Amino acid sequence: MQTIEQPIAPREDKLFDTTIHRRQTRAVKVGSVTIGGNNPVVVQSMINEDTLDIDGSVAGIRRLHEIGCEIVRVTVPSMAHARALAEIKQKLADTYQPVPLVADVHHNGMKIALEVAKHVDKVRINPGLYVFEKPKGDRTEYSQTEFEEIGAKIKETLEPLVISLRDQGKAMRIGVNHGSLAERMLFTYGDTPEGMVESALEFIRICESLDFKNLIISLKASRVPVMLSAYRLMVKKMDELGMSYPLHLGVTEAGDGEYGRIKSTAGIGTLLAEGIGDTIRVSLTEAPEKEIPVCYSILQALGLRKTMVEYVACPSCGRTLFNLEEVLHKVREATKHLTGLDIAVMGCIVNGPGEMADADYGYVGRQPGFISLYRGREEIRKVPEAEGVEQLIQLIKDDGKWVDP
The missing domain is CATH 3.20.20.20 (Dihydropteroate synthase-like)
Structure with missing residues (x-):
């Protein structure tokens, strides 16, 4: 594997240090x-x-x-x-x-x-x-x-x-x-x-x-x-x-x-x-x-x-514009063999971009029937929801971070 x-990391006596020493x-x-x-x-x-x-x-x-x-x-x-x-x-x-x-x-x-x-x-x-x-x-x-x-x-x-x-x-x-x-x-x-x-x-x-x-x-x-x-x-x-x-x-x-x-x-x-x-x-x-x-x-x-992809996903709420559980499953199945990436699946544009700011890639509900794909904090493209997972894979490939299963 x-x-x-x-x-x-070296020990640092800092308040709110997020590193495990x-x-x-x-x-x-x-x-x-x-x-x-x-x-x-x-x-x-x-x-x-x-x-x-x-x-x-x-x-x-x-x-x-x-x-x-x-x-x-x-x-x-x-x-x-x-x-x-x-x-x-x-x-x-x-x-x-x-x-x-x-x-x-x-x-x-x-x-x-x-x-x-x-x-x-x-x-x-x-x-x-x-x-x-x-x-x-x-x-x-x-x-x-x-x-x-x-x-x-x-x-x-x-x-x-x-x-x-x-x-x-x-x-x-x-x-x-x-x-x-x-x-x-x-x-x-x-x-x-x-x-x-x-x-x-x-x-x-x-x-x-x-x-x-x-x-x-x-x-x-x-x-x-x-x-x-x-x-x-x-x-x-x-x-x-x-x-x-x-x-x-x-x-x-x-x-x-x-x-x-x-x-x-x-x-x-x-x-x-x-x-x-x-x-x-x-x-x-x-x-x-x-x-x-x-x-x-x-x-x-x-x-x-x-050793695996880190998935960030919101718990879903009334603002969610697609079946979050189903889409997260599809994204996970398509990318789970990769190593070292953070991928976010967020239900709406309201909090999504902010809450997934540390992710390498984001899949965010934009409007009914459409999603936005992000690289880090940058919105790259808006695509029909039906093409979302396929386009996410293509974005990862474009960046040279894709490996075949």
Whole structure:
């Protein structure tokens, strides 16, 4: 997918500044993609094929990558799944192209993680599950000694993976989930954003003690207020500690349909607008390919990536001189394959030219049966409504901005 990438503007303390000033973070390479630094926000998703299905997994990864997913995650619940990644990676290279891959490792997965680290560009671990603590039904607290003993065990099991990734120049995502905090974190901090942040910091400190900083951090929750609080607290703590790791944003288990999209946008979009976040994944209970348009729509709406036409359209009123919904649909269908343009469809001449002033092209109701076509603020021609879409396309072609679908 062709994109026009928006550079990060320098910070300016100006009232009414409309630029999003992204938090400066470390640049972390994941295969051919770099997360953080001055790079655009990266789009991710995850295939739902069983990784043992080599052909199915390759097809799923390719489908996602072809529509703009820049990093693809797979799950590796066993050693057999981890070894299958070698075949998947090779088949992608032979039949398509290399794609940055991330492996998800859970539940005492040190051996699995060490194997899969040979074949992928990033390993994602969940601190609440990487060293599983068997709950004790009669426990009322963790002593400091018990807390530290488990911490030492975590370091012992994590160290080989950290060294492997460090020596290969690969990356790790420390992916905390609100719903799977370790028991001792729950007893110590409660089921809170603070517990999520402390869980991440424990793993970060282990990595730093081994001189490994190719880290991406996530603190996902299924409830938007918890997710927002966790990420904001993480930024505050990292700033205090002199850390600048890039953040992977997401609302986990957002569901499906309109509400799943709104919920994801509420969480991801809010943080991005605050300058927080370097890579995103929208988690929908739908085919993974449905997640990518939502990611790009969020980024486009905030002006962080421009990957499609931006359509400006009035909501319609009594002054509207044509079927606005129908015409907008026709204009969108004719031009949706283009990149980097702003096109306005406005119902009347009263407010239309002023409200669409920032658009590259405008389609405005002039009088019954006729519309005016604009280039920026300049009215170019008046044409019969029946020829409006065709003439709009011709105007774009005249300006050399048209490409065939």
